[in-house]
Amino acid sequence: MEVLLDNVIPENNPRTFTTNASEHKDLIKIKQAIMALEGVESVEFTDVVFPKQFIVSVSEMIEVRFVEEAVNDLGFNALPKEFLSF
Numbered sequence: 001m002e003v004l005l006d007n008v009i010p011e012n013n014p015r016t017f018t019t020n021a022s023e024h025k026d027l028i029k030i031k032q033a034i035m036a037l038e039g040v041e042s043v044e045f046t047d048v049v050f051p052k053q054f055i056v057s058v059s060e061m062i063e064v065r066f067v068e069e070a071v072n073d074l075g076f077n078a079l080p081k082e083f084l085s086f
Contacts, residue, residue: 016081033070
């Protein structure tokens with residue numbers, strides 16, 4: 001179970017995160033930072049919910065903490081949506 005919670009899994013298993021960033025320019029910075037991570041295929045934002053959510057799809061398994069750190073380095077938070085369910 002920890003493998004599923006601690007990683008973004010490739011194929012048809014994108015991972016949803018929430019962020020406290022709200023301005024468009026900040027969302028672009030977040031997307032660029034995450035896309036720079038090895039194995040990330042796409043980052044898509046959902047604008048109709050609050051807090052903002054983004055979906056990360058990967059070509060190889062990467063740890064959730066790498067996504068979190070990329071966003072944290074910009075001064076924002078990124079939490080896996082499943083984390084909020086506990």
